[in-house]
Amino acid sequence: MGWSGNQTFFERSRISMRVSFIFVAMAIAIFTLIASDKLIDKMAGEERQKIELWAQATKAAASENDVVLANDLVLQIIQSNESIPVILCNGRDSIISYNNITIPAGKSEQAYLHKKLSHFKEGYPPIRIEINDDKPQFLYYSDSLTLRRLLALPYVALSVMFIFLGISLMALLAERRSEQNRVWNGLSKETAHQLGTPISSLMAWVELLKTSDVDASITQEMEKDVERLRMIAERFQKVGSEPKTENQDIREALGQITDYMRYRISRQVQIHLRMPDEVVIVALSAPLFSWVIENMIKNAVDAMDGKGSISIDLRAKATQAVIEIADTGKGIPKGKVRDVFRPGYSTKTRGWGLGLSLAKRIIEKYHKGRIGVKQSEPGIGTTFRIVLPRRDEIPQA
Numbered sequence: 001m002g003w004s005g006n007q008t009f010f011e012r013s014r015i016s017m018r019v020s021f022i023f024v025a026m027a028i029a030i031f032t033l034i035a036s037d038k039l040i041d042k043m044a045g046e047e048r049q050k051i052e053l054w055a056q057a058t059k060a061a062a063s064e065n066d067v068v069l070a071n072d073l074v075l076q077i078i079q080s081n082e083s084i085p086v087i088l089c090n091g092r093d094s095i096i097s098y099n100n101i102t103i104p105a106g107k108s109e110q111a112y113l114h115k116k117l118s119h120f121k122e123g124y125p126p127i128r129i130e131i132n133d134d135k136p137q138f139l140y141y142s143d144s145l146t147l148r149r150l151l152a153l154p155y156v157a158l159s160v161m162f163i164f165l166g167i168s169l170m171a172l173l174a175e176r177r178s179e180q181n182r183v184w185n186g187l188s189k190e191t192a193h194q195l196g197t198p199i200s201s202l203m204a205w206v207e208l209l210k211t212s213d214v215d216a217s218i219t220q221e222m223e224k225d226v227e228r229l230r231m232i233a234e235r236f237q238k239v240g241s242e243p244k245t246e247n248q249d250i251r252e253a254l255g256q257i258t259d260y261m262r263y264r265i266s267r268q269v270q271i272h273l274r275m276p277d278e279v280v281i282v283a284l285s286a287p288l289f290s291w292v293i294e295n296m297i298k299n300a301v302d303a304m305d306g307k308g309s310i311s312i313d314l315r316a317k318a319t320q321a322v323i324e325i326a327d328t329g330k331g332i333p334k335g336k337v338r339d340v341f342r343p344g345y346s347t348k349t350r351g352w353g354l355g356l357s358l359a360k361r362i363i364e365k366y367h368k369g370r371i372g373v374k375q376s377e378p379g380i381g382t383t384f385r386i387v388l389p390r391r392d393e394i395p396q397a
Contacts, residue, residue, distance in 0.1 A: 026161075026165065083100060083144040083145065084100060084141050084142075084143075084144045085098075085099070085100040085101050085116075085120075085141060085142050085144070086098065086099050086100065086139055086140065086141045087101070087113060087116065087117050087120060087139075087140045087141075088129075088137060088138070088139050088140075089117065089137065089138050089140065090135065090136075090137055090138075091135065091136055091137075091138070093114075093117065095110070095113050095114070095117070096137065098113055098116075100144075101113065101116060116142075117140060119142070120140040120141060120142050121140060123142055123143075124140075124141060124142070126138040126139055126140045127139040127141075189237055191233075192233045192234070192237035195229065195232075195233040196233060199226065199229050199230050199233060202222075202226045202229070203226055203230075206219055206222050206223055206226055209222070221263060224260060228260070231287050231290075234287065242366075243285040243287075243288055243366050244285060245283040245284055245285045245366065245367065246283065246284065246285075246286070247281050247282070247283055247284075247391045248281065248282070248284055248286070249279050249280060249281060250280050250281075250282040250284060250289075250314065250321055250323075250388070251275045251276075251279070251280055251314065253284060253286055253289055253290060253293075254273060254275065254293065254312065254314060254323070255273065255275075256290070257290045257293045257294055257297075258271050258273045258293075258297075258312060260294075261294060261297050261298075265297070265298075265301050265306075266301065266306035266307065268306060268307040268308075269301055269304060269306060269307065269308055269309065269310065270308075270309040270310070271297070271309075271310045271312065272309060272310070272311045272312070273312045273314075274311070274312070274313045274314065275313075275314040276314065276315065276316045278316055280314065280316045280321050280390065281390060281391040282321050282367075282388045282389070282390060282391060283367065283368075283389075283391055284367065285362075285366055285367070288362045288366060288367075289362070289367065291359075291362070292359045292362050292363060292386075293312075293325075295355045295356070295358075295359055296325050296356075296359065296384060297310060297325070298355075299355065299356070300325065300327035300329060300382075302329075303327055303329025303330050303331075303381075303382065304327055304328055304329040304330075305329075308327060308328035308329060308381075309327070309328050310325065310326070310327050310328075311324075311325070311326045311327075312324070312325050313326075316390070317390075318390075319389060319390055320387050320388065320389060320390055321387070321388045321389075321390050322385065322386070322387050323385070323386040323387075323388070324374060324383055324384070324385050324386075325383065325384045325386075326381060326382070326383040326384075327381045327382055327383075328380070328381045329381050329382060330378065330379065331376045331377050331378040331379055331380055331381055331382055332373065332376040332378070332382055333378060334376075337373050337376060340356050340373065341356050341357055341359075341360045341371075341372075342357065343357040359371060363386055363388070367388055368388075368389055369386060369387050369388040369389065370385075370386070370387045371384065371385070371386045371387075372384070372385055373385075
C-alpha cells in the first residue's frame with residue numbers, strides 16, 4: 001500500500017514538473033519576443049541614422065559649385081549602401097536612382113519602382129536633400145533584408161515554441177488519461193478476481209442441485225446464468241488488453257444470445273430472429289459481440305416499456321454481414337439521433353449512458369465494422385444496423 005502511495009506521489013511530482021516546465025517555456029518565449037522587439041527597434045534606429053548620415057554627406061557634396069559633380073557624389077554615396085533599399089526622387093516623385101532593389105524578371109522597372117516607392121512612403125518619413133534650393137531631392141528607404149528577417153524571427157520562434165507547448169500539453173493530457181486507464185484496468189481486474197470465488201461457489205451449488213430432484217430445466221437455466229457471470233468476469237479480467245477475434249459463423253452467436261435473452265426479459269416482449277441458411281463467417285470476439293447484442297436488446301426492451309416486439313435480421317452480402325435490430329418502442333427524436341452513441345447520453349434515470357458508446361467502439365475498433373441508426377420515428381420504433389466484414393475461411397469442426 002505504501003509503494004502505491006509513493007508511486008502516486010512521484011507521478012504527481014512528475015506532472016507538476018512538466019506543468020512548471022510549460023510555464024517556464026512560455027515565460028522564456030514572451031521574454032524572447034520582448035527582447036527581440038527592443039533589438040529590432042534599436043537596429044531600425046541605427047539604419048535611420050545611417051540614412052541621415054548619407055544625407056548629410058550628400059549635403060556636404062552639394063556644397064560643390066559644380067552641380068553635375070554634386071549629383072555624381074550623391075549617387076556614389078547612395079550606391080555605397082549595400083543593405084538598405086533606397087529610392088532617390090525629385091520633388092515630382094520622378095525616380096533619379098535606386099539601390100538594393102531587385103526588379104523581378106518580366107516586370108516594368110518604372111512601374112515596379114513606383115509601387116515600391118508607394119510602399120516606402122507608408123513606412124519611414126523621407127530624408128530631404130537640398131542640392132539646389134529650388135530643386136530638393138527626397139531619399140525614401142525601407143528596412144534592410146537583415147532587419148526584415150529579424151522581424152520575422154521572434155514570431156517564427158514563438159510559433160515553434162507554441163507548437164512545442166501544444167505537443168507537451170497533449171502529452172501531459174495523454175499521460176493523465178493513461179493513468180486513469182491504468183486505475184480502471186486495475187479496478188476491473190480486481191473486480192474479476194473478487195467475482196471468481198462466488199462464481200465457483202455457484203457452480204458447485206448447481207452441480208449439487210443436479211443430484212437432487214430439482215427440475216432439469218431450472219438447473220440448465222442456472223448454468224447459463226453462472227456461465228454468463230463467468231464470461232462477465234472474464235471480460236473484466238481482459239480490460240486493457242486487445243481482444244482476440246476468431247473466424248466463426250455469426251449465426252451461432254446470434255442464436256445463442258437471443259435464446260439466452262428470451263428467458264430473461266418480459267414475457268410481453270417477443271424476439272424474432274431471421275437468418276439465412278448459408279454459413280456467414282465473420283471474425284468475432286464472441287464475448288464482446290454477444291455483449292453488444294445483449295445491450296441493444298435491453299435498450300429495446302426499455303424503449304418499449306417491457307411490451308412489444310424485437311426483430312433481429314441477418315442478411316448475407318458478398319463481402320458483408322448486415323444485422324438490423326428493430327423495436328416497436330418510443331423511437332428517437334430526430335435531433336437526438338447523432339447523440340445516441342455519445343458517452344453519457346441516456347434517456348434512462350439509471351445507468352451511465354455508456355452502452356451504445358461502448359458498442360460502437362467494440363464494433364468499429366475491434367471488429368472493423370460499422371454501427372448506426374438506420375431509421376427511427378417517435379411512437380413507432382427504431383432500427384439499428386450493424387455491418388461487419390465477411391471472411392471466406394470456414395472454421396474447422
